[in-house]
Structure formats: C-alpha cells, structure tokens
Amino acid sequence: DHVLSEADPEVRAIIDKEKQRQFRHLELIASENFTSRAVMEAVGSHLTNKYSEGLPGKRYYGGNEYIDELEILCQQRALAAFHLDGKKWGVNVQPLSGSPANFEVYTAILNPHDRIMGLDLPHGGHLSHGFMTPKRRVSGTSIYFESMPYRLDESTGATSLLGYIGLVKDECVDMFVADSKFALLSHTGLVDYDMLEKTANLFRPKLIIAGASAYPRDFDYPRMRKIADAVGAFLMMDMAHISGLVAASVVADPFEYCDIVTTTTHKSLRGPRGGMIFFKKDPVLGVDLESAINNAVFPGLQGGPHNHTIGGLTVCLKHAQSPEFKTYQNQVVSNCRALASRLIELGYKLVSGGSDNHLVLVDLRPLGLDGARVEKILEMASITLNKNSVPGDKSALVPGGIRIGTPAMTTRGFTELDFISTADFIHEGVQIAREAKRSVSGSKLQDFMKFVASPDFSLMDRV
Numbered sequence: 001d002h003v004l005s006e007a008d009p010e011v012r013a014i015i016d017k018e019k020q021r022q023f024r025h026l027e028l029i030a031s032e033n034f035t036s037r038a039v040m041e042a043v044g045s046h047l048t049n050k051y052s053e054g055l056p057g058k059r060y061y062g063g064n065e066y067i068d069e070l071e072i073l074c075q076q077r078a079l080a081a082f083h084l085d086g087k088k089w090g091v092n093v094q095p096l097s098g099s100p101a102n103f104e105v106y107t108a109i110l111n112p113h114d115r116i117m118g119l120d121l122p123h124g125g126h127l128s129h130g131f132m133t134p135k136r137r138v139s140g141t142s143i144y145f146e147s148m149p150y151r152l153d154e155s156t157g158a159t160s161l162l163g164y165i166g167l168v169k170d171e172c173v174d175m176f177v178a179d180s181k182f183a184l185l186s187h188t189g190l191v192d193y194d195m196l197e198k199t200a201n202l203f204r205p206k207l208i209i210a211g212a213s214a215y216p217r218d219f220d221y222p223r224m225r226k227i228a229d230a231v232g233a234f235l236m237m238d239m240a241h242i243s244g245l246v247a248a249s250v251v252a253d254p255f256e257y258c259d260i261v262t263t264t265t266h267k268s269l270r271g272p273r274g275g276m277i278f279f280k281k282d283p284v285l286g287v288d289l290e291s292a293i294n295n296a297v298f299p300g301l302q303g304g305p306h307n308h309t310i311g312g313l314t315v316c317l318k319h320a321q322s323p324e325f326k327t328y329q330n331q332v333v334s335n336c337r338a339l340a341s342r343l344i345e346l347g348y349k350l351v352s353g354g355s356d357n358h359l360v361l362v363d364l365r366p367l368g369l370d371g372a373r374v375e376k377i378l379e380m381a382s383i384t385l386n387k388n389s390v391p392g393d394k395s396a397l398v399p400g401g402i403r404i405g406t407p408a409m410t411t412r413g414f415t416e417l418d419f420i421s422t423a424d425f426i427h428e429g430v431q432i433a434r435e436a437k438r439s440v441s442g443s444k445l446q447d448f449m450k451f452v453a454s455p456d457f458s459l460m461d462r463v
C-alpha cells in the first residue's frame with residue numbers, strides 16, 4: 001500500500017474506492033467472488049516479471065526453473081481438485097481467461113467454418129459459444145465457425161393460448177403477461193434436448209457445447225453425450241460458472257461424459273482471473289487433444305503465460321481441495337435454495353421454477369417490469385446484480401429478468417437467513433421499481449434511498 005500510495009496516489013485512491021465499493025455492496029453477480037489474500041499475494045508477486053513461452057521443460061527462454069516447478073504443481077493440483085486421473089486427463093493452465101480458453105479449443109479441433117452448437121445467449125449461453133443475431137455475427141466464434149444455437153424449452157400447458165393471443169396482436173401478449181395471474185404461462189425453462197437432438201441430426205455439428213452463464217440447472221450430460229455420439233461430434237463443457245461446485249461435487253460431474261472441459265478460474269472456483277482447459281489424453285475422433293490443445297494455446301493464440309495468475313491459481317487449487325471449500329460450496333447451494341424459495345413465496349416466477357446451483361433467474365415480465373429498471377434501482381440501494389434476458393424475451397435489448405448469484409456473499413459469510421433478508425430487500429426494490437414505472441412521485445423512492453443508505457440496509461454489520 002505504502003509504495004503505491006507514494007508512486008501513484010491516483011491509482012491507489014481508485015483501488016481504495018473500488019475496495020470500499022466491494023465491501024459496501026451486496027454483491028450478487030453470479031460470476032463474481034472474493035478471492036483470498038493468499039491468491040492476491042501470488043498475483044501481485046515477482047512471477048509477473050518472467051517470460052516462459054512453451055510448456056514446463058520445453059520453454060523458449062532460459063531461467064524457467066521455478067516457473068516450471070510452479071506450472072507443474074498447478075497442473076497436478078488442477079487434476080486433483082477435479083478428481084481426475086492424470087493418466088486419462090491432462091490440463092493446460094495457461095489460458096488467459098474463459099473466452100480465450102474456449103477459442104483455443106475451437107482452434108484446436110475445428111477447421112474454419114466447421115459447425116458448432118452451443119446454448120443461445122438469450123437463453124443463458126455465453127457469447128463465446130457462438131452468439132449471433134439475424135443481422136450480425138457478434139462473437140468471433142460465430143465469425144469463424146458456423147453456429148446453430150440450441151435453446152430452452154419454452155413450451156407450457158398454455159402455449160396454444162399464448163400462441164393464439166400472439167397471433168392476434170403482439171401487444172396483447174404483453175398485456176396478458178403483464179397482468180397475468182396465469183402461472184401456467186411459465187415455460188419449463190430447461191434445455192430442450194429433443195430439439196437439440198433433432199437439430200443436431202440435421203445440422204451435424206462437429207462440436208456440441210454444454211455450459212452457460214445464466215442457467216440455474218444441471219446439464220443432462222448423458223443425454224448430450226448420446227446426441228454428440230450419434231452425429232460424431234466432440235462434446236465440450238464450459239463449466240466456468242460452476243467449476244467450484246464441480247470441484248466440491250455438489251453438482252453433476254461433466255468429466256464423466258465430456259471430451260473437453262473449459263473453465264474460468266475466478267467465479268465459483270474463487271481464484272484469480274484466468275482460464276483452464278482439461279482434455280482427454282486418449283485420442284477422440286482421431287484427434288490427439290493434448291497436442292492440438294497445447295499448440296492452440298501456444299503458439300496458436302497466446303504468447304507468454306501470465307505466471308502471476310498461474311501462481312494465484314495454484315494457491316486457489318490448494319484451497320479447492322480443502323474440507324472448508326466443500327463446506328463453502330454446500331453453503332453456496334443451500335443459500336441459493338433459500339433465496340429461490342423466498343422469492344417464490346413472495347410471488348416471483350423463476351426460470352425453470354428454481355435452482356440446482358448458485359444462481360436464480362427471476363422473470364420480471366409478469367410484473368410488467370424489465371431487468372434494467374430493477375438493476376438500476378437496486379444499484380442505488382447498494383445491491384449489485386445484473387439484468388438478464390429470459391426465455392421468451394421479444395428483444396435482447398430489453399431483458400425481462402435479473403440474475404442473482406450466491407457465491408460472493410457466501411464467501412462473506414452469508415447463510416440462508418441472510419439470503420432470505422436479501423430476497424426481501426430485492427422485493428422492496430422491485431416494488432419501488434413498479435411504483436416508479438407507474439410514475440408515482442419520486443418521494444417514495446427518495447425515502448427508500450435514504451433508508452438503503454443507512455448501515456442497516458447494506459448489512460455492513462453482518463459481514
């Protein structure tokens with residue numbers, strides 16, 4: 001602190017403000033967490049000074065004796081943290097983050113314009129799984145590969161009624177949904193595996209991607225494996241959001257069924273910002289994944305590894321094998337269930353009706369609200385979460401829901417009761433948002449903001 005405050009007081013001040021913000025807010029962004037001091041110490045260490053292109057024992061520069069020791073330890077801990085047999089699985093710990101890791105896999109096993117299928121972004125998938133709109137190939141993945149997304153099942157007992165009204169006039173659907181006590185309108189919100197199967201049989205992708213940024217349920221890996229096998233596709237899981245839960249065995253294990261598993265390291269895993277790629281050691285569909293993936297990382301798409309990140313990751317992966325980590329991940333899931341139940345009690349509609357993991361997706365459209373309005377109002381109240389599209393949104397520009405995650409506040413010591421209070425606070429914010437929408441005077445909102453500025457509201461005394 002002392003050195004930075006002297007060398008660059010401006011940057012020191014910004015860091016201090018950000019640290020305060022992180023401590024003052026209820027941090028509910030599902031992809032964020034608070035890493036440990038030990039991890040941050042490694043990330044802020046001398047490891048940042050060293051170039052080490054290549055892999056341990058095969059570097060392009062000298063002086064890598066200790067960097068080799070570190071990267072080998074990191075690989076060993078990565079395999080151990082995910083309960084993998086080093087004879088069957090290998091790992092590359094150099095990807096700079098989640099999106100590069102995914103693109104490195106595509107570069108390794110696909111040719112330009114090969115076909116891929118990932119979960120559509122408006123249905124919870126990630127940009128890097130091939131997002132495109134009818135007008136634009138948004139993600140680089142969709143520029144270089146042909147992408148045919150699969151989606152969630154939106155069907156319900158009331159589909160035909162909704163369809164009928166939809167035919168009459170779009171706005172009718174709006175009014176109907178906004179005003180509706182017809183819970184039947186809720187969609188199943190689960191991946192539509194039947195449709196994925198049918199589409200895969202026609203589209204014949206070379207790669208099927210499981211994994212999501214906003215999906216509250218486990219993927220059905222056995223089913224996806226079958227679909228991939230039937231069309232001769234690789235099956236990859238991007239477990240970025242749930243890798244901590246996978247390490248603690250509190251959700252289904254993707255390694256049993258997938259050929260390749262990618263992850264970020266900074267979400268539920270609670271490490272530094274980075275990425276990893278796990279691959280089967282035996283050839284798959286005639287491809288030696290180990291050399292293809294290692295070559296795609298370097299020299300394909302990256303230069304020198306970020307050794308300071310690998311240092312932090314190695315520390316994180318030691319934590320990830322501890323009993324405390326398992327307790328933490330169990331608490332993440334219990335907290336999410338408590339949050340989901342309370343929101344349902346309060347009358348909210350959750351996509352898929354609940355959660356198996358660390359996040360819930362709340363569909364605000366039955367209340368006549370969009371996610372952006374609620375995100376904004378809650379931000380004023382020191383509650384940080386994000387607007388999120390929900391299945392059935394007519395426009396990606398007006399996301400109809402919010403995503404709420406439990407990993408970060410669980411790290412801060414929140415238990416079920418705290419998440420019940422959190423649901424109540426969110427509910428209060430939503431009510432304000434509804435009144436603001438009906439453009440009631442600002443005074444109630446001002447009272448609310450005064451209330452949330454008080455220490456009670458931000459729960460500072462609890463964490």
Ligand code: PLP
Nearest residue numbers: 097098099126212213238240264
């Ligand atoms: N994959 C998934 C499922 C994600 O949710 C994210 C980020 O949110 C990524 C990949 C990309 O990670 P990064 O932001 O580190 O590139």
